Amino acid sequence: VNKYSGLKLPLDIGELPEVARQIRLLDLDTVYNAGAGHIGGEMSAIDILTTLYFHTLNIDPKQPQAPERDRFVLSKGHTACALYVTLAMRGYFPVQELNTFLKPHSALNGHPNRVKVPGIETNTGPLGHGLPVAVGMALAAKLSGSPWRVFVLCGDGELQEGSNWEAAMSATQFKLDNLILIVDHNRLQQGASLKETIDMAPIAEKFVSFGWSASNINGHNFNDLAETLATDAIVPDQPRCIVANTSKGQGISFMKDRVEWHHKVPNREQYEQARSELTQSAA
Amino acid sequence: MNTEALHDCRDTFVATLEWLAEQDNSIVAVCNDSVGSSKLGGFKKKWPERLINVGIAEQNMVGVGAGLANGGKIPFVCAASSFLTGRALEQIKADIAYSKTNVKLCGISSGMAYGALGATHHSIEDFAWTRVLPELVVIAPADPVETKGAVEFAAQHEGGVFLRLSRVGVPDIFDTDHEFKVGKADTIREGDDVTIIANGTLTHRALEAATLLANHGLETRVLNMATVSPLDTDAIIAAARETGAIVTCEEHSVRGGLGGAIAEIVVQHQPVPMTILGVPGIFAPTGSANFLLDEFGMSPEGICKSARELVNKKGK
Numbered sequence: 001v002n003k004y005s006g007l008k009l010p011l012d013i014g015e016l017p018e019v020a021r022q023i024r025l026l027d028l029d030t031v032y033n034a035g036a037g038h039i040g041g042e043m044s045a046i047d048i049l050t051t052l053y054f055h056t057l058n059i060d061p062k063q064p065q066a067p068e069r070d071r072f073v074l075s076k077g078h079t080a081c082a083l084y085v086t087l088a089m090r091g092y093f094p095v096q097e098l099n100t101f102l103k104p105h106s107a108l109n110g111h112p113n114r115v116k117v118p119g120i121e122t123n124t125g126p127l128g129h130g131l132p133v134a135v136g137m138a139l140a141a142k143l144s145g146s147p148w149r150v151f152v153l154c155g156d157g158e159l160q161e162g163s164n165w166e167a168a169m170s171a172t173q174f175k176l177d178n179l180i181l182i183v184d185h186n187r188l189q190q191g192a193s194l195k196e197t198i199d200m201a202p203i204a205e206k207f208v209s210f211g212w213s214a215s216n217i218n219g220h221n222f223n224d225l226a227e228t229l230a231t232d233a234i235v236p237d238q239p240r241c242i243v244a245n246t247s248k249g250q251g252i253s254f255m256k257d258r259v260e261w262h263h264k265v266p267n268r269e270q271y272e273q274a275r276s277e278l279t280q281s282a283a
Numbered sequence: 284m285n286t287e288a289l290h291d292c293r294d295t296f297v298a299t300l301e302w303l304a305e306q307d308n309s310i311v312a313v314c315n316d317s318v319g320s321s322k323l324g325g326f327k328k329k330w331p332e333r334l335i336n337v338g339i340a341e342q343n344m345v346g347v348g349a350g351l352a353n354g355g356k357i358p359f360v361c362a363a364s365s366f367l368t369g370r371a372l373e374q375i376k377a378d379i380a381y382s383k384t385n386v387k388l389c390g391i392s393s394g395m396a397y398g399a400l401g402a403t404h405h406s407i408e409d410f411a412w413t414r415v416l417p418e419l420v421v422i423a424p425a426d427p428v429e430t431k432g433a434v435e436f437a438a439q440h441e442g443g444v445f446l447r448l449s450r451v452g453v454p455d456i457f458d459t460d461h462e463f464k465v466g467k468a469d470t471i472r473e474g475d476d477v478t479i480i481a482n483g484t485l486t487h488r489a490l491e492a493a494t495l496l497a498n499h500g501l502e503t504r505v506l507n508m509a510t511v512s513p514l515d516t517d518a519i520i521a522a523a524r525e526t527g528a529i530v531t532c533e534e535h536s537v538r539g540g541l542g543g544a545i546a547e548i549v550v551q552h553q554p555v556p557m558t559i560l561g562v563p564g565i566f567a568p569t570g571s572a573n574f575l576l577d578e579f580g581m582s583p584e585g586i587c588k589s590a591r592e593l594v595n596k597k598g599k
């Protein structure tokens with residue numbers, strides 16, 4: 001039963017933690033049942049997704065193609081499960097459909113597909129694709145004189161893809177102040193920390209040097225998220241980068257900040273412990 | 284060949300694009316610092332805000348095209364074909380074909396149009412790279428009339444299109460009332476002894492080869508196959524059945540291009556002897572496109588020779 005799809009939106013900031021907790025529980029269930037997923041990066045992104053879908057975005061699940069909708073692009077497409085759970089909870093499709101995640105012929109494959117799933121804007125999976133596409137979306141809004149905004153969520157390791165920096169340069173040139181990039185800065189990529197691989201820190205400074213406005217926030221603080229994602233935070237003529245400092249595996253003690261939980265699947269004991277922790281964390 | 288009557292199809296491409304853009308203000312052009320080589324100067328002058336130059340950044344260019352389409356625009360993404368397809372192939376796959384976005388990819392100066400600049404600038408792999416992608420229509424027009432038809436088709440088609448355009452001069456082949464039909468080959472000469480299938484800059488060479496073959500008593504069917512994907516399988520099977528031998532020629536590698544696509548059909552449905560003419564699996568040396576095409580056996584005389592040799596293998 002989806003008790004959220006009928007709620008009056010946007011939710012107040014104070015209501016977001018409970019929604020995020022429910023999304024984490026459902027994400028855990030879905031990954032556990034499917035026997036695959038990218039749970040660590042999903043847990044780090046869920047507070048961001050919750051704020052966007054239940055507070056910030058101007059969207060209507062009943063009209064997923066409404067021309068004037070805000071656009072959201074999950075560039076870190078491997079965390080599709082968290083987006084599917086969020087979309088289902090928001091009313092884009094029945095929550096029961098999450099049971100098909102990764103099953104043969106399911107619309108819910110391991111990376112988002114706009115042709116198969118309502119609410120998805122562009123197919124992602126290979127990294128470094130979201131920001132260029134979002135630049136095009138933001139340009140389309142500017143050309144049409146439309147007020148809608150474009151939000152992209154990418155991983156910090158993903159910024160190692162050069163296409164992001166091509167897009168970053170063009171967003172500045174085109175003065176896309178309707179474009180917001182959120183970097184899920186959990187400091188861990190698939191195999192190791194960024195620091196041990198190719199360190200992208202300091203991220204905000206890099207974007208500032210590319211002509212963006214940028215800020216560092218706590219990516220698990222809903223006040224910070226709501227405030228920086230709001231239209232009030234727009235700096236005229238500048239694209240905006242929000243470096244959301246997060247933890248991989250946020251909300252589950254034994255996963256938190258542990259690189260091996262990039263795409264590890266909990267066994268039964270771990271699943272039950274994770275469920276118990278998330279249940280006990282209810283306010 | 285009357286060289287005074289040769290056309291650079293880019294002129295027709297931009298004239299058609301500008302005409303369409305006048306009717307429909309959702310049409311925009313995207314390029315990679317290629318305003319000059321894509322001949323978009325006139326478009327820029329008319330609609331400066333609708334000419335989006337992303338600089339020398341092809342991956343971003345194709346992604347931006349996909350995003351513009353998401354926002355309701357009809358982007359014509361124009362760049363040298365070698366960089367558009369080679370540099371941004373994953374964007375073409377994920378953002379355009381797999382995402383089913385309404386983006387028109389215009390590969391300018393394809394084939395060996397940049398002959399003297401060397402193999403980095405040759406685009407003789409682009410049929411192979413694009414035709415394997417589902418949901419992407421691949422078209423290589425042969426003359427100005429067909430170029431106009433292909434650009435008009437691209438604008439009205441809801442989905443991804445790769446237009447493979449050249450700058451190498453070609454004569455008029457089609458009458459102005461010719462109707463471009465996507466996925467349909469044009470029989471531009473009838474014959475039952477052998478078939479030559481070509482597109483783009485090779486079509487007029489194929490026609491000239493057919494004239495030479497007539498002098499040797501061979502009636503040659505010539506098919507202009509502008510659409511490489513989806514392929515006109517009926518025309519290919521009919522040609523194999525009715526003429527018993529097929530020569531293909533293309534300004535592309537012999538690996539994976541038009542000839543390869545046709546061979547996939549022939550071998551499964553109507554096996555007959557084939558000769559695939561193209562760049563023979565090497566990085567082509569320096570030289571103009573026309574010099575290189577002659578060099579690789581695709582002068583009218585060279586195509587004629589290949590066809591005669593192939594006819595001798597019929598039924599053996």
